[in-house]
Amino acid sequence: MRIDVITLFPDFVRSCAAVGVVGRAQERELLSVTAWNPRDFATDSYRTVDGRTCGGGPGMVMLIAPTREAIVAARKAGSGSKSRTIYLSPQGSRLTQAKVAELAREDHLILLCGRYEGVDERLIAAEVDEEISIGDYVLSGGELGAAVLIDAIGRLQDGALNDAASAEQDSFSDGLLDCPHYARPMVDELGAVPDVLQSGNHAMIRRWRLKQSLGRTWLRRPDLLARRELGSQARTLLEEFRREWLA
Ligand SMILES: NC[C@H]1CCC[C@@H](CNc2ccc(C(N)=O)cn2)C1
Numbered sequence: 001m002r003i004d005v006i007t008l009f010p011d012f013v014r015s016c017a018a019v020g021v022v023g024r025a026q027e028r029e030l031l032s033v034t035a036w037n038p039r040d041f042a043t044d045s046y047r048t049v050d051g052r053t054c055g056g057g058p059g060m061v062m063l064i065a066p067t068r069e070a071i072v073a074a075r076k077a078g079s080g081s082k083s084r085t086i087y088l089s090p091q092g093s094r095l096t097q098a099k100v101a102e103l104a105r106e107d108h109l110i111l112l113c114g115r116y117e118g119v120d121e122r123l124i125a126a127e128v129d130e131e132i133s134i135g136d137y138v139l140s141g142g143e144l145g146a147a148v149l150i151d152a153i154g155r156l157q158d159g160a161l162n163d164a165a166s167a168e169q170d171s172f173s174d175g176l177l178d179c180p181h182y183a184r185p186m187v188d189e190l191g192a193v194p195d196v197l198q199s200g201n202h203a204m205i206r207r208w209r210l211k212q213s214l215g216r217t218w219l220r221r222p223d224l225l226a227r228r229e230l231g232s233q234a235r236t237l238l239e240e241f242r243r244e245w246l247a
Contacts, residue, residue, distance in 0.1 A: 001106065001157060002081070003033045004074035005146050006067065007113040008049060010035030016147040021161065022154035030157040033150055034077065038062065041069035050116050059117040067112075067119060071127050074110050083108035085129045088145030089118065090138050092131030095149070099132070103149070104156040111149060113142030175228040177221060179212035210234065215241030 005013045017026065017033035025031040038049045042065075049067070050060035075083050084106050093099075103109060112119065112128060124131070134145045155161055182193040196208045214237055217225050230238065 001031050001104070001153070002078055002108045003031065003111065003150055003153070004077065004083075004109070005033065005035045005111045005113060005143075005150075006038065006070045006074060007035055007141075007143050007146065008037060008039060008115050009113075009141065009143055010037045012143050013113075013146060013150075016143075017150050017154070020151075022151055025154045025157050025160040028159055030159050031154050033154075034074070036070040036074050038066040038070045041066040041073070053117055061117050062114060062119045062123075064120045064123045068123055068127060071110060071112065078108040078110075081107040083110050085110040085112060085127055086149070087112045087114065087119065087124055087128040087131045088134070088142030088149070089114060089131050090133050090136065092133035094136075095132050095134050095152075097152075100149070100152040101156060104153045109149075109153075111142075111146040113146050115141045174213075175224060176213040177216045177224070179209040179216070207237065211237040211241050214238040215245065218242065219245070 003017075007013050013035045014033070017023065022031065022033070026033060039047045042048050042063075049063055051063050053059055053061050071085065075085075084103070086103075086109060088111065132145070132149070134148045139145070180194075182197060186193045186198055194208070196204050199205070210233075214225075214230075214234055218238060218241065
């Protein structure tokens with residue numbers, strides 16, 4: 001998968017994509033992240049990328065010309081593979097794990113990061129396929145949204161996670177919150193690891209983990225539970241969790 005990011009802060013984006021699982025996915029050539037700075041496409045000696053907001057009012061707006069040139073260059077660099085252009089903005093549709101999984105299957109993504117008051121609306125209309133929001137809050141730029149997308153998508157690339165199973169067991173990947181996790185020591189001054197995890201009984205461990213995920217989702221994110229069909233085993237486990245919790 002190729003990801004191109006249009007940003008006035010290329011070093012920030014590159015450094016986010018160079019560490020951890022995403023950095024390793026790039027080393028393994030499962031993913032490439034390339035940053036393009038509209039300032040490099042500005043034709044005037046001041047390398048101008050922003051202009052005053054038409055109609056008056058505070059702040060500046062990113063200019064069409066240099067931003068569009070950067071998008072076109074990124075699209076060309078994708079050498080023909082169909083690209084999907086995404087604008088990170090509070091006006092976008094909320095990012096979910098389902099959307100991440102959908103985007104992770106694309107061959108080429110172009111992520112447009114706005115700064116100032118945003119990008120000229122004509123450029124959005126002409127070049128953006130969809131707007132995505134990482135949450136209902138305003139940031140000083142779209143780069144953190146791009147970094148979130150790159151991480152969430154990068155870790156889903158085949159071969160990115162040493163144990164592919166961990167992607168499936170993650171929170172949200174099956175519509176539930178993740179279960180608790182423990183490492184040695186089995187007994188610590190903070191408490192002991194639940195016995196079932198020391199039992200070596202893998203069926204019981206799987207059952208315990210599903211029960212914990214269901215219980216946590218019920219307690220912390222009932223909205224996620226409402227959206228999810230529960231099988232008979234899951235219903236039984238959740239009932240067991242509720243009874244123990246309310247006892
Ligand atoms: N009107 C301000 C707005 C104009 C367009 C550019 C954005 C950049 N900042 C962002 C981008 C995305 C998000 C998010 N929630 O995904 C929050 N903030 C700021």
